[in-house]
Amino acid sequence: MKDIFRVFSYLKGYKREIALNIFFNLLYVFASLFSFTMIIPFVTVLFGIIKAPELCPEFAINKDVLIDYLSWHLNSFKETYGLFYCLGILSILYIFFAFLSALFRYLGMYFLAPVRNGVIKDLRNDIYFKITILPLSFFSNKRKGDLISRMSSDLADIEFSVVSSLQMLVKDPIMVIVFVIALVIASYKLVLFTLLVLPLSALLIRRIGASLKRNSEKGQNQIGTILSTTEEALGGTRVIRAYNAEDIVKKKFVNQNSEFTRLMTKIYRRRELATPLTEIFAILAMVLIVLFGGNMVIRGELHPSILIGFVILFARIIAPMQSVTNAYYNLQKGSAAASRLYEVLDAKEKIIEKENPQPINTLNTKIEYKNVSFTYIEEEGKQELVLNNVSLDINKGQTIAIVGKSGAGKSTLIDLLPRFQDCSSGDILIDEVSIKDLDINMLRSVVGIVSQESILFNDTIFGNIAFGKDVNINDVIEAARAANAHDFISKLPKGYYTNIGDRGLNLSGGERQRICIARAILKNPSILLLDEATSALDTESERLVQNSLENLMRGRTTLVIAHRLSTIINADKILVMDKGQIIEQGTHQELLSQKGAYSDLVKLQTL
Numbered sequence: 001m002k003d004i005f006r007v008f009s010y011l012k013g014y015k016r017e018i019a020l021n022i023f024f025n026l027l028y029v030f031a032s033l034f035s036f037t038m039i040i041p042f043v044t045v046l047f048g049i050i051k052a053p054e055l056c057p058e059f060a061i062n063k064d065v066l067i068d069y070l071s072w073h074l075n076s077f078k079e080t081y082g083l084f085y086c087l088g089i090l091s092i093l094y095i096f097f098a099f100l101s102a103l104f105r106y107l108g109m110y111f112l113a114p115v116r117n118g119v120i121k122d123l124r125n126d127i128y129f130k131i132t133i134l135p136l137s138f139f140s141n142k143r144k145g146d147l148i149s150r151m152s153s154d155l156a157d158i159e160f161s162v163v164s165s166l167q168m169l170v171k172d173p174i175m176v177i178v179f180v181i182a183l184v185i186a187s188y189k190l191v192l193f194t195l196l197v198l199p200l201s202a203l204l205i206r207r208i209g210a211s212l213k214r215n216s217e218k219g220q221n222q223i224g225t226i227l228s229t230t231e232e233a234l235g236g237t238r239v240i241r242a243y244n245a246e247d248i249v250k251k252k253f254v255n256q257n258s259e260f261t262r263l264m265t266k267i268y269r270r271r272e273l274a275t276p277l278t279e280i281f282a283i284l285a286m287v288l289i290v291l292f293g294g295n296m297v298i299r300g301e302l303h304p305s306i307l308i309g310f311v312i313l314f315a316r317i318i319a320p321m322q323s324v325t326n327a328y329y330n331l332q333k334g335s336a337a338a339s340r341l342y343e344v345l346d347a348k349e350k351i352i353e354k355e356n357p358q359p360i361n362t363l364n365t366k367i368e369y370k371n372v373s374f375t376y377i378e379e380e381g382k383q384e385l386v387l388n389n390v391s392l393d394i395n396k397g398q399t400i401a402i403v404g405k406s407g408a409g410k411s412t413l414i415d416l417l418p419r420f421q422d423c424s425s426g427d428i429l430i431d432e433v434s435i436k437d438l439d440i441n442m443l444r445s446v447v448g449i450v451s452q453e454s455i456l457f458n459d460t461i462f463g464n465i466a467f468g469k470d471v472n473i474n475d476v477i478e479a480a481r482a483a484n485a486h487d488f489i490s491k492l493p494k495g496y497y498t499n500i501g502d503r504g505l506n507l508s509g510g511e512r513q514r515i516c517i518a519r520a521i522l523k524n525p526s527i528l529l530l531d532e533a534t535s536a537l538d539t540e541s542e543r544l545v546q547n548s549l550e551n552l553m554r555g556r557t558t559l560v561i562a563h564r565l566s567t568i569i570n571a572d573k574i575l576v577m578d579k580g581q582i583i584e585q586g587t588h589q590e591l592l593s594q595k596g597a598y599s600d601l602v603k604l605q606t607l
Contacts, residue, residue, distance in 0.1 A: 028104035078305030146224035161334030401568035404577035454512035456504030
């Protein structure tokens with residue numbers, strides 16, 4: 001439940017609304033209490049069930065004296081104006097207090113509405129902001145569907161189970177407390193007698209609540225699995241159809257969905273036990289009150305009107321008691337969702353910026369990798385050495401090409417430079433200053449990236465090229481011309497204001513990549529990272545993209561990861577990597593003459 005209380009910490013930003021909610025709920029409770037206590041005169045004095053005293057007692061703050069005092073005046077008023085007139089006055093008073101009760105209840109909910117929605121808004125913002133700053137290693141351990149589930153399903157569950165319970169947790173406990181105080185004032189003996197049945201109900205409610213939390217956690221994990229499967233199916237539609245695997249993926253989804261349905265059915269059944277359980281124990285307590293209280297009236301230990309009022313108030317307290325129980329069950333269910341959310345919110349930010357970091361605006365002299373190692377830690381705690389004691393000097397304006405087998409550590413080597421991840425040991429320096437001492441946003445502003453996957457957004461071409469920068473259309477057109485993208489953009493229905501769809505799927509692979517290059521050109525970085533930018537393209541698209549890349553690389557310090565060796569022949573230095581280490585380095589001709597790993601790669605590609 002500690003994660004639930006952490007959710008409640010978001011209430012601090014809504015103190016005014018919460019104070020007003022509590023204030024109007026208090027008024028609602030007292031108005032309800034007064035309206036219900038007015039029933040007692042109807043069924044006692046006015047209809048002659050209980051006779052008023054012959055003489056008016058002297059007023060005193062005493063329960064029995066007050067009853068006799070009010071009974072005498074009510075009876076006197078009835079004899080003076082008649083029974084029907086008295087009923088009319090009491091009816092008007094009852095309606096008035098019932099109206100006040102309803103009004104105060106609405107006002108309490110009115111001021112709770114911005115709290116409910118505001119807490120969820122703040123949580124959603126915090127989760128999204130957290131996701132944007134977590135290191136890449138965090139996402140390699142998580143499926144996208146599961147993360148989306150936490151931002152959608154889990155948040156919805158918290159909104160329904162936790163935040164919607166705020167009214168129950170404020171209004172209904174106040175009502176129970178106020179009414180219990182009234183019951184204690186009426187007869188503490190009867191209250192003590194009813195407490196005999198509460199320990200049993202509390203034990204049952206607690207056990208059901210614990211079971212509810214366990215199953216809710218399983219349910220939240222299962223919906224994450226379902227969303228992941230759906231996301232995979234949407235992304236792999238072509239492969240699924242090409243391999244006639246529709247029945248296989250359908251069966252997989254049906255099994256996961258059936259398991260989720262089974263869990264949710266169990267959850268709803270357990271949660272719905274709250275109302276009947278509370279009702280049964282409340283009715284049992286009421287029967288005992290009538291029996292025990294009736295015996296006290298017979299023996300003259302209790303005034304009959306007190307017993308009537310006690311039974312009426314106790315009957316009224318059943319509903320808020322049910323609501324409190326429901327709120328407890330909802331909190332148990334929401335606790336599982338809150339735990340999953342805080343797994344993300346509590347994830348360690350491995351990329352930590354130094355206090356008062358140094359600014360950086362450009363690369364002036366060189367980049368140095370000094371004994372850099374990187375160890376990848378899997379979710380199960382297993383460790384995998386990706387880079388092992390790599391040292392490298394890159395002078396300003398040089399083009400450094402990196403080749404090697406898949407898994408050799410090439411992408412990790414360049415990911416460390418803009419601090420997408422931090423090295424486990426060693427250091428990277430820019431102009432003899434550790435990148436950990438630099439302002440992380442300014443560092444990334446001097447680094448441009450074009451990767452194998454064309455990462456575009458569901459926006460216009462203008463929006464994608466100008467991404468992250470405040471520029472005009474002329475700047476965007478100039479960047480597109482340099483990236484050989486202006487011609488095909490001009491032929492689109494709305495030109496630069498054409499929406500390219502989800503991930504830019506309305507465009508070809510080469511067109512998407514040229515838009516990414518135009519975006520990098522517009523950013524005008526002094527350091528450029530190219531991660532197999534042409535490997536997924538056909539020959540014609542590769543030629544156009546390669547021309548664009550040459551425009552982009554001109555005058556910049558560039559690190560290029562390449563599988564097609566023909567694109568890096570003119571690099572200033574070529575690094576050959578294997579198992580996280582640089583095993584060869586030199587120019588194209590130097591490496592060919594060594595007849596080592598690079599020479600073998602060239603022969604393979606030539607064949």
